[in-house]
Amino acid sequence: MLTLKELKNNVTEASSVERVPTYKVLRESGIPVVVKKVVDVQSELIVYQNGYVVYKARKRSTVFPLHSCGGYRYEFHQNLSFNVKSDFFENENWYIRLFLEGEDRIAKNEDWYNGRKSISYSAIAEDWSELAQEDTVLNAFVIREELEELWQLMTERQRMVMKKYYMDQLQEDEIAKELGITQQAVSDTLRKAIRRVRKKNNMC
Numbered sequence: 001m002l003t004l005k006e007l008k009n010n011v012t013e014a015s016s017v018e019r020v021p022t023y024k025v026l027r028e029s030g031i032p033v034v035v036k037k038v039v040d041v042q043s044e045l046i047v048y049q050n051g052y053v054v055y056k057a058r059k060r061s062t063v064f065p066l067h068s069c070g071g072y073r074y075e076f077h078q079n080l081s082f083n084v085k086s087d088f089f090e091n092e093n094w095y096i097r098l099f100l101e102g103e104d105r106i107a108k109n110e111d112w113y114n115g116r117k118s119i120s121y122s123a124i125a126e127d128w129s130e131l132a133q134e135d136t137v138l139n140a141f142v143i144r145e146e147l148e149e150l151w152q153l154m155t156e157r158q159r160m161v162m163k164k165y166y167m168d169q170l171q172e173d174e175i176a177k178e179l180g181i182t183q184q185a186v187s188d189t190l191r192k193a194i195r196r197v198r199k200k201n202n203m204c
Contacts, residue, residue, distance in 0.1 A: 053065070
């Protein structure tokens with residue numbers, strides 16, 4: 001398994017001052033591709049040696065810097081969200097965090113393109129005439145929806161521990177003290193919840 005941390009260590013960090021290239025520019029640049037991942041039959045992640053990632057889906061594509069992908073905030077609805085620390089993704093399969101980033105960026109770009117109130121944070125760097133020519137169509141799962149279903153399947157105790165760890169950013173020993181249980185019980189609860197996420201999304 002290639003982890004996100006290992007991938008970052010083997011790829012040049014993209015410049016923070018240069019304009020993000022379009023997929024067309026990357027594709028025609030001759031820059032080596034380090035790794036690819038077909039997320040499902042019709043969507044794909046591509047990581048280039050210069051530190052940029054391409055995610056293709058729904059006849060769209062988006063480009064973003066690999067090293068900017070750290071922690072992630074899951075938002076199920078207005079009153080339910082939690083943060084996943086970067087350490088979790090750094091030691092998992094490299095494509096998990098990048099898939100989430102790509103999906104978010106494409107969704108934000110579509111909101112912007114359709115004239116909605118959301119503002120795309122990568123629209124400036126993306127050539128929509130180029131994006132419109134992409135043939136890829138996404139019929140993939142949306143991880144946030146999957147996780148909302150998982151949240152409902154968790155026990156009350158599991159939800160409480162997950163909330164305190166990811167949303168409130170408490171350490172395991174702090175959670176144990178607050179709930180009157182052992183630190184090992186907290187660790188087991190988190191581990192079981194994460195295993196359920198992986199199993200549900202075929203990330204084992």
